[in-house]
Amino acid sequence: EVVLTQSPDTLSLSPGDRATLSCRASQSIDNFLVWYRQKPGQAPRLLIYDASKRATGIPARFSGSGSGTDFTLTISSLESEDFAVYYCQQRSSRPLFTFGGGTKVEIK
Amino acid sequence: QVQLQESGPGLVKPSETLSLTCNVSGDNINKYGRHWGWIRQPPGKGLEWIGTIYHTGKTYYNPTLKSRVSMSVDTSKNQFSLRLNSVTAADTAVYYCARDPGELSLPAHYMDVWGKGTTVTVSS
Numbered sequence A: 001e002v003v004l005t006q007s008p009d010t011l012s013l014s015p016g017d018r019a020t021l022s023c024r025a026s027q028s029i030d031n032f033l034v035w036y037r038q039k040p041g042q043a044p045r046l047l048i049y050d051a052s053k054r055a056t057g058i059p060a061r062f063s064g065s066g067s068g069t070d071f072t073l074t075i076s077s078l079e080s081e082d083f084a085v086y087y088c089q090q091r092s093s094r095p096l097f098t099f100g101g102g103t104k105v106e107i108k
Numbered sequence B: 001q002v003q004l005q006e007s008g009p010g011l012v013k014p015s016e017t018l019s020l021t022c023n024v025s026g027d028n029i030n031k032y033g034r035h036w037g038w039i040r041q042p043p044g045k046g047l048e049w050i051g052t053i054y055h056t057g058k059t060y061y062n063p064t065l066k067s068r069v070s071m072s073v074d075t076s077k078n079q080f081s082l083r084l085n086s087v088t089a090a091d092t093a094v095y096y097c098a099r100d101p102g103e104l105s106l107p108a109h110y111m112d113v114w115g116k117g118t119t120v121t122v123s124s
Helices: none
Strands: A002-005 A010-013 A019-025 A032-039 A045-049 A062-067 A070-075 A087-090 A104-107 B002-005 B019-026 B035-041 B050-052 B059-061 B068-075 B079-083 B094-098 B118-122
Touching: A002 A087, A010 A019, A010 B118, A019 A087, A019 A104, A032 A062, A045 A062, B002 B094, B019 B035, B019 B094, B019 B118, B050 B068, B050 B079, B050 B094, B059 B068, B079 B094, B079 B118
Parallel strands: A010 A104
Antiparallel strands: A002 A019, A019 A070, A032 A045, A032 A087, A062 A070, A087 A104, B002 B019, B019 B079, B035 B050, B035 B094, B050 B059, B068 B079, B094 B118
8 A cells, every 4th residue: 555644744934935745655656646635624626737737726836746666745825725735646556545634823 | 616514313323224325416427527526534534535425336445444334326306325323422423514626536535525524423
């Protein structure tokens, strides 16, 4: 089973700051990495798939990078709706796809 | 606009069977390539994929749950369902149904549209 480790657990930032979130896989997953944002009390929303492709309707302030075992989600300038929990997910080891433990982005 | 809506009992007794249905609107459950799945989230915890189904009935299950899970699809009603038997308190969670955009006739194994989720508590 591929294990995804997200860091940090919590990121304390201010609106307008740049956020950098990390996701590390226990073995190579090529570029089969997905990012979601989950606001409190809501379902997750797809942000990025295949490491760097923005999903439909996702603003350009979100970008993803990486391949193999190390991946990054960058939010160039945080808006109020971006204070939430972010999950990475791998889709390499089919049929089992697994999620990371999440990174919470909170207001400093 | 694609919408998914979960429905089912909010309370299930231990050892019994959890049954949920997801109604799909704004998309055709029969559409080539589209797959449909269930994910759950225990209170205060992360996400766990349960399984995915294609309109043909082909299923993909999380190996850790496979012995207790079954999924089905009703194309005439544009909905799909989840059954999880022999539940325990560890199955208490918010259950989400979601759309997998698919890759040709295979699941893409990520979810691009989610329902709002339904809370299921396992308790006597």
